[in-house]
Amino acid sequence: SFYLPQVCSIAWNCCEQNAGPVIPLLLSSHVLCNFHDSYFILMGSLCIIDNSTETELVSGASDKKLILWEWNGTGVWNDQLVKSVPLEGHTEAVCAVDAIYQSDEPDLNLLIASAASDxxxxxxxxxxxxxxxxxxxxFGNGFVMGVSLSFLPGSNAFWRCVSMKKTIQIKHLSILLCAKRTSEFCKFSNEDFFSSFLVPILACGGDDCKINLFIQQNGQFQKTVILPGHEDWIRGVEWAICGDDLFLASCAQDCLIRIWKVCSKSKQFSEIEDDTIRLKENVFTVKDTDTTYAITLESVLAGHENWVYAVHWQPSFSKGGSMQQPMRILSASMDKTVIIWEPDKESGVWLEQVRVGEVGGNTLGFFDCQFSPDGSMIIAHAFHGAFHLWKQASVNKKEWTPEVVISGHFNSVEDVQWDPEGEFIISVGSDQTTRLFAPWKRKHETQVTWHEIARPQVHGYDMRCLAMIGRFQFVSGADEKVLRVFCAPKNFIENFSNITGIPMEKLCSHQxxxxxxxxxxxxxxxxxKAVFEGDISAQVAEDEETFNTISNQYPEIYFQPLILTEPPQEDHLLQNTLWPEIQKL
Structure with missing residues (x-):
């Protein structure tokens, strides 16, 4: 299927099989579109949860439901109602979801938080x-647009197994639950543990510009701390455990990212009063553990020039038998950029390390982003449903290059036609675009995959019909009630030959x-409008002379011919793959 509903969230994780390599797993709203009841499906988010034996996923949608999914081990997400799905209760669209395991046993103690428009x-x-x-x-008349669950630092410090011949102390169980169980681990029952327990903490960010922190005490989540600071709607929050501390990253429509630090605080230290200048602390005590915690603002990151829609930590990884949390975050904004942030090794100040994005017109920035499990790739999706993938260079670690990624319509497909020679497909949709798909045949490889290699028409009306009238000619109709005839340009035919491996002599025989x-x-x-070689050279010569007036700073000729050997990225599809219109009917 070439129909990809508008992407609202993405999740990226590793599924470790018992035998074989680590398999990167990328999921988006598209995967689950057939199993929710609504048309535009995942208004909210996807949350992949790991434990030792399986990977699970929780999805929320505009049909007011949550669905708990289970990986069935065959590479396909199971659409059957495994265990207890769906989860019904919200009266409006679900817009955010998160989940954590409270036990390493399958089917035990999964905690889920979901926010909705109700x-x-x-x-x-x-x-x-x-x-x-x-x-x-x-939340009264307010709306929560981001939720994140974790455990308070120190609340999971010591769990003791007393049913064995010797006592085993397990530190930082909340991190350990995400690791793969090995043969050295034994199965524990609820009766095996005593001495301590996990204390969940929930962060909620919404339209009141504040982060509300809820602590579970006596079996109920109680609002404990309110963190002010943001000056516009908060779009995302996410926890990360690093050593004995807990970090919270938040992003908002004020174009800023804030990083908060939660750490345990001894009573003796809290009673000391001196003239030392310290950051303002929000202090609270958990009655169940009699532990005092302090929350401070670690950093404010200013680098985006428009609303920041998403912020995510790089996933933790196993090293030396323990889980390590990289101090790197990824942010996506409506300013058309995605930024990787890291603290400076010497000063500890958070700085922008990498900035990637898209250029050109007809784009409206990014909705969400994610690191790959090992942090070597980042993916983001834009307003018009397009994926953008970048990969870190193996030599220069600060160099990130765009990679080939799937693409397609972000609204319903209205018509589709085969090329008369059967070598490519053209489709039109109510997303106001005409798209061309063809096989990518790599040199010296047998693998062949289909990709979008051109977008001949980007219209202002919803497209309705399509007909091929020649080898590289088609006519399309839209809601404007006018039929338009298009013919392939020279640059497309050259790139089509390079990507599909079809000789130019065969393609140009009737052109x-x-x-x-x-x-x-x-x-x-x-x-x-058709652009000829003379138009391009004339435009380049006039650029410096005409740029001094505002009216000439935005020329009508955006086309720049490029020779491609692989499917193009989104910005190239938007501007450099149009076909000239030769007739109106």
Missing amino acids: STVRIWSRHNSEVKCIEVLQ SSDLPEGATVPALGLSN
Whole structure:
């Protein structure tokens, strides 16, 4: 299928099989579109949860439901109601979800938090294959747009197993639960443990510009701390455990990212008063553990120039028998950029390390982003449903290059036609685009995959119909009630030959010798105008002379011919793959 609904969230993780390599797993709203009831499916987010034996996923959608998914071990997400799915209770669209394991045993103690447009956050608990809503947090007339669950530092310090011949102390169980169980681990029952317990902490960010922290005490989540600072709606929050400290990253529409630090604080230290200048602390005590915690603002990151929609920590990894949390975060913004942030090794100040993004018109920035499990790749998705993938260079670690990624319509496909020779497909959709898909045949490799290699028409009306009238000619119709005829330009035919491996002699046997190089759309027009080689050279010569007036700073000719050997990225598809219009009917 070439229909990809508008992406609202992505999740990326590793599924470790018992035998074989680590398999990167990328999921988006598209995967689950057939199993929720609504048309535009995942208004909220996807949350992949790891434990020792399986990978699970929780999805929330505009059909007001949550679904708990289970990896069935065959590479396909199981659509059957495994254990307790779906989870119903919200009265409006679900917009955010997160989950954590409270035990390393399958089917035991999964804690889920979901936020919806009904101004509530629901807490769900799974125990022995039964899932139920255990609490509803009311937010009045406000909306929560980001939730994140974790455990307080120190609350999971010591669990003791007394059913064995010797006592085993397990530190930082919340991190350990994400690791793969090995043969050295034994199965523990609930009766095997005593001395301590996990204390969940929930962060909620919403339209009140504040982060509300809830601590579970006596079986109920109680609002403990309110963190002010952001000056606009908070779009995302996420916890990360680093050593004995807990870090929270938050992003908002004020274009800023804030990093908060939670650490345990001894009573003796808290009673000391002197003239030392310290950061303002939010102090609270957990009655169940009689432990005092302090929350301080670690850093404020200013680098984006528009709303920041997402912020995520790089996933933790196993090293030397323990889980390590890299101090790196990834942020996505409507300013069309994605930034990797890291603290400076000497000063500890958080700095921008890498900035990637998209250029050109007809784009509206990024909605979400994710690190790959090992941090060597980052992926983001844009307003029009497009994925963007970058990979870190093996030599220069600060160099990130764009990679080939899947693409397709972000609204319903209305018509599709085969090329008369059966070598490519053209489709039109109500996303107002015409897209061309062809096989990518790599040199010296047998693998062949289909990709979008051109976007001949980017219209202003929803597309309705399509017909091929020649080898590289088609006619399309839209809601404007006008039929338009298009012919492939020279640059497309050259790139089509390079990508598909079809000789140019075969492709150009019936083509005119005076084909245009490409096409462009005027700023306020709907017709693709042909661009010839002379137009390109003349435009380059006039650039420096005409740039001094505001009216000439945005020329109508955006097309730049490029020779491709692999499927193009999104910014190239938008501007350099248009076909000229040769006739209106």
